[in-house]
Structures are given as C-alpha cells and as structure tokens.
Amino acid sequence: MLVDDSPTMLMSLEGILSKAGYGLMKATSGEAALETAKGAKKIDMVITDLYMGKMNGIQLIKALRQLQNFRFAPILMLTTESQQDKRAEAKASGATGWLVKPVQPTDLLQVVRQVLPGT
Amino acid sequence: MSMIASHRLQRLRYLWFATATTVGCGITTAALGSVVERVLTGYAGTGVGLGPGLVTVILLVSAFALGRSWLMGAAGSDGKSVLPAIGLAVIAPAAGEDESRNERPCEEGTGACGTPPCDQRAALVVTELQAYHFFTNLLRSQTQDIIETTEAAATSIVTALQQVDRAISDMMGFLEQSSANDRVAEIVDRTEQEMHLNRKMLQEFMDQRARDATDAVVRQEEIREATDHLVGMVRHVREIASATNMLALNATIEAARAGDAGRGFLVVASEVKALSRQSDQTARDLHSGIERLQATIANSLETIIHQHVDEESKSLTLVTKTITDLTDNLEKLISHQRDVLTKVQHESEAIARPIMELMGSIQFQDITRQQLQHLSTASMLVDDHVEAMCRVLEDTSSVPEIIPLQTLMEDVFNRYVMASQRDSHREAGGQTAMEDGGPKIELF
Numbered sequence: 021m022l023v024d025d026s027p028t029m030l031m032s033l034e035g036i037l038s039k040a041g042y043g044l045m046k047a048t049s050g051e052a053a054l055e056t057a058k059g060a061k062k063i064d065m066v067i068t069d070l071y072m073g074k075m076n077g078i079q080l081i082k083a084l085r086q087l088q089n090f091r092f093a094p095i096l097m098l099t100t101e102s103q104q105d106k107r108a109e110a111k112a113s114g115a116t117g118w119l120v121k122p123v124q125p126t127d128l129l130q131v132v133r134q135v136l137p138g139t
Numbered sequence: 140m141s142m143i144a145s146h147r148l149q150r151l152r153y154l155w156f157a158t159a160t161t162v163g164c165g166i167t168t169a170a171l172g173s174v175v176e177r178v179l180t181g182y183a184g185t186g187v188g189l190g191p192g193l194v195t196v197i198l199l200v201s202a203f204a205l206g207r208s209w210l211m212g213a214a215g216s217d218g219k220s221v222l223p224a225i226g227l228a229v230i231a232p233a234a235g236e237d238e239s240r241n242e243r244p245c246e247e248g249t250g251a252c253g254t255p256p257c258d259q260r261a262a263l264v265v266t267e268l269q270a271y272h273f274f275t276n277l278l279r280s281q282t283q284d285i286i287e288t289t290e291a292a293a294t295s296i297v298t299a300l301q302q303v304d305r306a307i308s309d310m311m312g313f314l315e316q317s318s319a320n321d322r323v324a325e326i327v328d329r330t331e332q333e334m335h336l337n338r339k340m341l342q343e344f345m346d347q348r349a350r351d352a353t354d355a356v357v358r359q360e361e362i363r364e365a366t367d368h369l370v371g372m373v374r375h376v377r378e379i380a381s382a383t384n385m386l387a388l389n390a391t392i393e394a395a396r397a398g399d400a401g402r403g404f405l406v407v408a409s410e411v412k413a414l415s416r417q418s419d420q421t422a423r424d425l426h427s428g429i430e431r432l433q434a435t436i437a438n439s440l441e442t443i444i445h446q447h448v449d450e451e452s453k454s455l456t457l458v459t460k461t462i463t464d465l466t467d468n469l470e471k472l473i474s475h476q477r478d479v480l481t482k483v484q485h486e487s488e489a490i491a492r493p494i495m496e497l498m499g500s501i502q503f504q505d506i507t508r509q510q511l512q513h514l515s516t517a518s519m520l521v522d523d524h525v526e527a528m529c530r531v532l533e534d535t536s537s538v539p540e541i542i543p544l545q546t547l548m549e550d551v552f553n554r555y556v557m558a559s560q561r562d563s564h565r566e567a568g569g570q571t572a573m574e575d576g577g578p579k580i581e582l583f
Contacts, residue, residue: 026505028293035297035498039304071509071556100506100557102576110583117582122502125495127580134582 021045021060023053023068023080024098029121033067033098036125037132050075054083057090065136066090067119070099070106078106078113085114094135098123261532268529275522282511293504300494307487315480331466341459348451363433373426380419387412509556516554520547 022033022044030046037044045063047053050072057063066084070077077097084090094116102120110118116135119128390408527541548564555561562572 024505026508028290028501028504028508031294031297032498032501032505035300035501036495039495039498100509102558102574102579104577107577107581115583117580119581120576120579121506122499123580125499128499131580131582 021047021053021056021063021066023047023050023066023072023077025049025069025072029069029098033128036128040129040132042132049073050077050080050083053080057084057087060089063089063093065093065132066095067098068095070097070101070110078110078115081110081113081115096131096135265529265532268525268532271525272522275518278518279515282515286508286511289504289507293501296497297501300497303490304494307490310483311487337462338459341455345452345455348447352445363437369429370426373422373429376422377419380415380422383415384412384419387415506557510560513551513555513560517548517551520551523547 022030022037023046024030024033025048027048030048034044034046045056045060047056050068051074053066053068054075057066068077068080075083077099081095081097084093084095095114096117096119097110097115098119098121100121107118117131119131387408390411391405394402394405394408521544524542524544524547527539530539531541548568552561552564555564558574558576562574566572
C-alpha cells in the first residue's frame with residue numbers, strides 16, 4: 021500500500037512498482053490508509069510519506085502496528101525529511117526503514133526485494 | 140495630550156505673570172515666557188521619548204524654580220532653571236530613535252502635535268503597506284499555478300511513458316508470436332521438402348528426356364545397323380551376281396569349245412547371265428533405296444530429338460533456378476526476421492531503463508510542490524507582519540505588541556521538511572549549512 025498526499029509521488033511509485041510486477045493499493049492520507057488497512061485482506065507492505073495532513077506518517081505507523089495484520093509487516097518511510105531525530109522517532113514507532121526522496125527506481129526495487137523476500 | 144499641554148502652558152503663563160508682578164519685572168518675564176512657549180511647542184510634536192506629562196512637569200518645575208530663585212534672590216540648589224528645561228526639550232528629540240519616533244502616536248489634523256510631515260509620512264507608509272497584500276496574494280496564486288502546471292506535466296509524462304511501454308510490449312509479443320514459433324519452422328521445412336520434390340521431379344523428367352534422346356539415338360543406331368546389314372546383304376548379292384556372271388562367261392567359252400554338245404549348256408549359261416544382271420540391278424536399286432531411307436530417318440530423328448531436348452532442357456533449368464532462388468530468399472527473410480527480433484529485444488530492454496528512470500524523476504514535482512507551499516506560507520506570515528505594522532502606525536492610543544519578524548522566521552524554519560530548505564535558510568541568514576541527515580536509504 022502506498023500512502024502519500026502527492027498524486028505525482030503515487031504515480032511515480034505506481035509506475036516503478038507495477039512494472040516490476042507488484043500489485044498496489046493507494047491512499048492519499050493517513051486516515052484513509054488506516055481505513056484501507058483495516059478492511060484489506062492482504063497487504064504485504066506499506067510505503068508511507070511523513071508529512072501529510074492531520075495524521076503524519078509516524079502516527080500512521082503507530083496505529084498500523086496496533087492492528088493484527090500489521091504487527092510485523094514491513095513499513096517503509098519515504099520522505100524528503102532526513103533528520104536523525106525524526107528517523108529515531110520512526111524507528112521507535114515501528115518503522116522498518118527510511119528512504120529519502122527522491123528515490124532511484126533501482127534503489128527502491130532493491131529495498132523492496134530485501135524486505136519482501138520471496139517476491 | 141496636546142490639549143492638556145496647552146492648558147498647562149496657559150496656567151504656567153499666569154503663574155509667571157503672577158511671579159513677575161510679584162517681582163516687578165512684568166515685561167521681561169512675559170517675553171521670556173512666550174519665547175519658551177513657542178520653542179517648547181515647536182519641539183514637543185517631534186517627541187521626546189518621555190510622556191507629555193513629563194514635559195509639563197519640567198515646565199512647571201522650571202517656572203517654580205525661577206520664581207523661587209527670584210523671590211529668594213538665589214538660584215535654588217535643587218531647582219531646575221528654565222535654561223536646562225529648554226536644553227532638555229531641545230536635546231531629547233535629537234536623541235530619539237526612528238523607532239521611537241514611529242511609536243509616538245500622531246493625531247491627524249490637530250495643530251498641537253500633528254504638524255504635516257508626521258501625519259503624511261504615517262499615512263503614506265500605511266497605504267503602501269496595505270498595498271502589500273496584493274503582492275502576497277499574487278505570490279500565493281502564482282505558486283499555486285506552478286504547482287498545478289508541474290503536476291499536469293508530470294501526469295502527461297507518465298501517460299506518454301506508459302503508452303511507449305505498452306507499444307513496445309505489444310510489438311514484442313507480436314514478433315515473438317510470429318517468428319519464434321514452430322509455425323515458421325514448419326513452413327520452412329515444408330517448403331524445403333516441396334522444393335526437394337520439385338527438383339527430384341525435374342531431374343527425373345530431364346533424365347527421362349535424356350533417356351528418350353538416348354533411346355532415339357539407339358534406335359537410330361539400330362536402324363542404321365539394320366540398314367547397314369541390308370546394305371551388306373545387297374553387296375553380297377552383287378558379289379554373287381558378279382561371280383555368277385563370271386561363271387556364265389566361263390561356261391560360254393567352254394561351251395564354244397565343246398561344239399554341238401555344248402549348245403544346251405550355252406543356253407543355260409546365257410540365262411544365268413541374264414539372271415545375274417537382273418539381281419545386280421535390283422540389288423543396286425535396293426541399295427540406293429536403303430541409303431535414302433537411312434538418310435531420311437537420320438535427319439528427322441536428329442532434328443526432333445535435339446531440338447526438343449534443347450528447349451526442354453533450357454526451360455527446365457530455368458524452373459529449377461527459380462525455385463532455388465525462392466528458397467534462398469525465404470531463408471534470408473527468416474534469418475532477417477530473427478535478427479530484427481533480437482534487435483528489437485535489445486532495444487526494448489535498452490528503453491526500459493530510461494523509462495524506469497523517468498518514472499523516478501517525476502518525484503521532483505512533489506519536492507517542488509512542498510518548497511513552493513512553504514514559500515507561500517512564509518509570504519502569508521510576512522503579510523500578517525505587515526498588517527501588524529500598519530496597526531502600529533494607525534493606533535493612536537497605545538503602541539501594540541507585534542511579533543518580530545525574527546520570531547516569525549524561526550517558526551518558518553521549524554516547519555521545514557527537508558535538509559536543503561534548512562541549509563538555504565541558514566545561508567540566507569549568514570550562517571553556514573550544516574545538515575547531515577544520514578544515508579538516503581536506511582533499514583532499521
């Protein structure tokens with residue numbers, strides 16, 4: 021599942037990941053992502069932005085980790101932010117990794133393959 | 140305020156007059172008093188940084204001091220004289236800062252404090268500052284335009300890329316289907332088999348024709364043999380005839396010698412001679428007849444055979460060549476198609492990489508959008524600050540609190556979402572860039 025309030029980011033990620041064969045769901049806010057997550061049958065991984073409207077990425081991760089299906093699913097932060105204290109905060113909330121925008125397609129695919137073996 | 144000051148001044152005058160009357164120097168004090176009044180009025184409007192009350196106090200104290208000293212005949216040690224009071228009133232405006240000048244409220248239209256320059260300056264500044272709103276709105280709407288335009292451009296780029304990608308996939312699918320298939324190999328095999336058959340048939344046909352030609356030649360030979368045989372026979376007959384003739388001659392001679400007894404013998408002998416002459420003639424006729432036949436047959440056979448065989452041979456050779464050419468071309472075509480397929484495969488792989496990279500580059504639009512939004516927010520804060528400054532100029536009763544721009548800019552700094560923004564902010568403020576965020580990709 022891709023979470024970002026920027027339609028351009030969603031287009032870019034969709035273009036890269038669908039070409040590599042991954043199925044995708046999209047959400048444009050933390051709240052929408054949470055709703056989708058609660059109702060979805062199977063989401064293997066989440067990539068989310070940090071600064072988004074009312075619910076930011078770190079709050080989303082905290083909420084997702086409360087859900088049964090998302091206790092251990094890989095959740096990556098993809099954001100323009102690069103500060104150490106924000107990274108630490110994300111890590112403490114349960115994020116699996118941190119990617120700084122813009123991300124090269126080859127790098128993104130490599131990270132996804134690393135956290136989702138067997139795909 | 141100016142009303143109060145003028146009242147106070149009025150009372151001061153009376154006081155001085157009273158004092159003067161008491162001392163007896165009426166005219167001097169009146170003159171001195173009006174000079175002081177004019178001077179103080181002139182300077183009071185430009186502000187002192189002290190309250191108007193304080194100016195009044197200075198005037199009163201100086202008046203009392205003067206009165207007292209005159210009454211007592213000595214300058215009071217704790218009194219203030221008029222001169223220092225005037226001096227204070229003169230010095231203070233010069234010591235006042237621009238800031239405090241602006242903070243000192245101006246009342247429009249009254250004669251007491253509001254001399255024209257103060258009024259007009261404040262009004263002018265306020266008008267101009269209010270016009271700043273237009274600039275801010277313009278900035279905001281245009282940054283929004285940029286965001287929308289770049290987003291639309293990114294979308295159209297992605298759409299175009301997807302179309303190219305789809306076109307290449309379709310082409311690849313088509314090529315793979317139409318050439319890597321057994322269908323083509325099958326067609327090639329079948330064609331080659333047919334070709335082989337054709338060539339075999341042609342060869343057999345040509346062999347047959349050759350055989351026919353040979354047969355004809357053989358038959359011709361046989362005929363010639365037969366006729367030669369006949370000719371041989373004929374010659375033989377003629378030889379016999381000749382021998383017989385000789386014999387008859389001999390017999391005639393012998394008969395002549397024999398006399399009467401040989402007369403019967405002579406008759407036989409002459410009949411034999413006649414017979415041999417006849418055989419000879421017949422033989423000769425037969426001979427020439429046979430020769431003629433031989434010649435005829437030879438001619439006609441040769442003509443027929445050679446002519447046809449030649450022509451057929453030519454056309455058959457042509458047909459064989461054409462079929463061979465066709466097969467060669469077909470093989471070349473298939474080989475070429477395979478080359479094209481390989482090349483297209485390479486090219487599409489080569490294109491796939493830039494397409495993927497372009498998909499990634501689109502992300503710059505998101506970053507631009509965020510930077511523009513911060514610019515817009517910052518301009519709104521400046522707008523509010525300008526509004527606050529207008530209020531400061533307009534408010535005539537007190538000096539309102541304003542949040543300094545420095546503080547607002549700190550707020551802007553704290554709202555940044557990327558290292559480059561913070562570094563730019565620091566550099567713009569004269570500091571050095573210092574962001575070191577860490578690796579671009581980090582797994583926890």
